[in-house]
Amino acid sequence: MQKYLSLLLMACFAALAATAQPRIITGTVRDAATNALLPKVVVRVKGGSPSAITDAKGAFRLQVPAGPVRLQALYSGYNMQELLVNDGATEAHFRLQPAMLLQEREIAQQRKARLVHDMAMHSAPGVAIAYAERRMAPPPPAFNTEDYSPVNENDFHAVTDQPLSTFSADVDRASYSNVRRFLNSGQLPPADAVRVEEMINYFDYQYAAPRGKDPVAIYTDMAVCPWNPAHQLVRIGLKGRTVTADKIPPSNLVFLVDVSGSMEAPNKLPLVKHALKTLVQQLRPADRVAIVVYAGAAGLVLPATSGSEKTTILDALDKLQAGGSTAGGAGIQLAYKTAAENFLRNGNNRVILATDGDFNVGASSDGELQRMIEQERERGIFLSVLGFGMGNYKDNKLELLADKGNGNYAYIDNFEEARRTFVTEFGGTLFTIAKDVKLQVEFNPKFVQAYRLVGYENRLLQNEDFNNDRKDAGDMGAGHTVTALYEIIPAGARPNAVNWVDPLKYQQKSVISQDSHEVLTVKLRYKQPADNHSQLITQVLSYRQQDMAQAPADFRMCAAVAAFGQLLRNSAYKGQASYDQVLALARGAKGGDPEGYRSEFIQLVKKAALLQL
Template sequence: MKLLGYMGMFFLVLGNLYAQQIKITGKVTDEQNLPLPGVNIIIKGTTSGAQTDFDGLYTLVAKAGDILMFSYVGFETKEVQVSSNSSLINVNLKASSSALEEVVITGYATTRSRRVVKHSIASSTISKRKRRKSKNQTGLRGHVAGVHISKAPKLSSTNAIKIRGISAISKAEQPLYIIDGVPLDGKDINRIRGIDPAKISKVEVLKNANASALYGAKAKNGCVIITTHSGNYNVDNHESYKEIVENDFKQVQIAPLSTFSIDVDKASYSNVRRMINNGNKIPSDAIKIEEMINYFDYSYDQPLEEHPFAIHTEYASTPWNKDTQLVKIGLKGKEIPQKDIPASNLVFLIDVSGSMSDANKLPLLKKAFTLLVQQLREKDKVSIVVYAGAAGVVLKPTSGAYKNKINQALQSLSAGGSTAGGEGLKLAYKLASRNFIKNGNNRVILATDGDFNVGMRSDKDMKNLIQEKRKSNVFLTCLGFGMGNYKDSTLETLAHTGNGNHAYIDTMQEAQKILGKEFGGTLYTIAKDVKIQVEFNPSIVKAYRLIGYENRLLNDEDFADDTKDAGELGSGHTVTALYEIVPIGSKSSYVKEVSNLKYTNASLDKNYTNELLTVKFRYKKPKEEKSIKIEHTLTTSKFDKVSQDFNFAASVAWFGMKLRNSKYIKNQNLEDIITLANKNKDKDNQGYKSEFVRLMRSYQDL
């Protein structure tokens, strides 16, 4: 009996020991004690685990008695048993002497090493004759060991692909599919059947722990790697844009104030231009009218007073609706000569994931950045951070005097792997903060298609990250590249949250504009958190609506709240906003009658009968947190005394509304829009306004 009692106590203690949850942290290094990022730590016999960050650090929860498996490509797998006091486990991995010869490993380095994991990869190059016989993935059957492809029932057009040794686990579990270096989300798996077998060059299969070692927990069920002849196969168009709900008319007696943040972004115009030139359908949410208007230069006078921008207002009849009037509000930022711009601490954060392999992505990006490098001065310094499956430093802070060294680092980059954008942003901000220049121009320049598929992925997660990082007084510029999976919404969110700007580069011409001609405005902020609040005079204006800026609207009380974020104004930038107004006495089907108020009696002040509106501005100096307020009044005496700038901006807004199928334009005639733009495109030294006219004619022919 005593023996049974002892045994019971033994098993009770043992059970408590093994049930104990322990939070384990540690660092994984190589034989030179250098940190290893991306090491997979798996609890043996489970799919639970973690991965090391850029500094080789990890955190996970395990039980006493668990065995941790540390695996990394090119190194021997190491097993460590967890004990009751194993809160810190540091591991040193040894390089494998016999495993590797033939798999491409890409990530944060500037060079590539080709290796193979023994017994983990089955590979087949499909001959042309065999491809001609194939009509779908079943053409791969028999060519790759361990791959079983079965014909689906007649009601489904999808073939089932399973890897030997995996299908026994669960019929619902699928391997990770990677096409030309791009991992596919679960929602895309069925689209693999749409790949033309004639386009497939090679198929590789990774099984067991080796799949997880290369591609993380997503590959726990194995991995099918498909390489096409083009090397840049796109499964589908996954471009995304934030929803835009067009601004409606508001009645002045009920809502006399209109408040919004400025927006100097220009991405929408160049993106729309790309779609028209390619003959693509334009998603309505891709059309941000304020960004189209602000793409162009206007002949606004420079500021003469102490404020960093000048204010210009004018109004006239609306060209697309004879019953309304159009008001233009323009800002002109002070132009700072390049030699007078403070020393710059720039971190180029470059996406080198597989989705960036297209000619209009990383190859264009590298050429575009050489334009920026040419303008750097000796007192400026540049660092380069890249990210794919992990993030890393390619170029430590380097003086602008060493342009060849910076360009060589850029040209050495190549694309491949998944997209850990969140890790890249963290590392870039860390580097920028470490090399911060007091009273200088400190900025991260993110260049990507915005397709983040590892780690942080949602716009909300990214916004929260940048809100924290912007406290460092490091600004953010986002440059979008490419098509097919361009994530405009993500880049817009990052730029707005990071006290920065957003542009889309589709050609070297656009690169020259953004990184060459407008270098100062793109990279040097002269005023931050710039807000506009317009108060309309109810004795003259019945109703109004702001054209565009739907994603930049603010509450009226936000205007005086210095904690509320708003847009930034760069050196030499112009900002233009248009309001369509319905004058008192004019009837409009857009303005609905509202019942009389019982408790509020709004009386009109007779002293301001010649004032149409008052526009108020608040801004902060780049290094300060208290805003400065200025005001400007537009009187009725200026009606119809308008400039060519007014008419050209109106033509751009008119075309943008037509593209969006706006319910607020009565005249839909494209030829009238072209005529208005053509008559008012003087002072077009760079030819952008003439290009706009040609673009509208191209759209007319679609």
């Protein structure tokens, strides 16, 4: 009997020992919004030990004690997640929620409550939505993978060495509204997010419309440079022909909407819907709209539908929901295929892409996307890009796509910006009046010792590109204005005003007469939208001495915005610029300001000044 009792005890001890053996738990950690696998996430038993770290593929392997255990996953920018792993289980899979999304959901609930109140006070829902969105901007994200191309500021060039300056026109204004988003959320923008020319071109300037056969007119002016009174500031303005809505050709539009998990936030897909709905309200029966979406895969949500069937189009937009990864390349391919199937020979054929730019599945390299878009551009299908959101915003990729697609690029940070893009400037957004617009400026050494182009760093061209009709350049829409500023060092200034290269030995003397008062000559080339050969326009600027205080209001506003951009960038060329100087210039140039954009600029300058303290 004692023998059997001993055997039973030994069996019990063996069973207890077996159950007490530690076990291995394997699993993965993913982003709940994008489904992306997350590397370097700490996975631990609750209490702190033992722990493991996920590898490059988001996988982990952790030895844990026997019995039920609670595992925790911790990652910067995400909320901690806790999972109960039952006795005998060998796998655990985490889906971490970005902290930003939870914050934005709270903001969305607050906005919704305000909208209910505001819509009771205002007769127009659009007014209530815009009012509520302006009252409270979303908070800065808890993590940041935003991406911007580097901006290497233009230097001064000696006219005797480089008398020509050549660049592509740029009507984009995404940088300004993106900078506004940062400042309204209590942050200074990254330096590379500040493209000075896009900030300048955000504002409307009262240039006269062209009167002749050319669709673009050139205007020039000069005054003392406000941030360096020893220098002059030259303004070159372009104005595109205005086309009334009834004269705009029919449009074949494809809305290409990113519905991946990264678009879930209130300032992304919900704002996309509001933006596109404002455009739908402007459509005519002759216009057609199709809707393509992409996430883990791409799909056609709505075939080409007449603009008269607004309810059908709006219902399709309302049903869009975010989720999955981002097959951006596949989405663009399907959108272009849809546009080609409904091509209007004498119409406006355009894909309108709405995304945060976070392509991570499929044809996502810049080279692949660029070649695809360039091929479709040659067929007459253009691409406009609308950027949304924060935290993972890919500004560099979206700017490239719009540039190569002969379209414009806008960042939509609130409903008011959507209204401006698709209501106030409907024609300019959708109807191109001139493509491949290039400028070349020749400076006269009699008046100009050196010059620098303010902004346009990523729009510079080789001098030889100006007469090359195969070289792509910027495009102008109906009624668009383009403004460029040059800071010039007058002839006769101290010789070491800039870092000179050695003088050239074989250069001929200037052919300009000493009696000439020409400071510079502006040459502009453009193509009609359906042509492959360019037309040439020229304009001469004669010397004049003018204090900035006596310059036209639009010129003073340009100078204020340029100085502000250089301050935000902490530019090496900001000279004596200050926030007080910017405010003084902008206040004096505000004028009637019917849309309130200049008043808003003044408030942004005040915010930036406080953030610099």
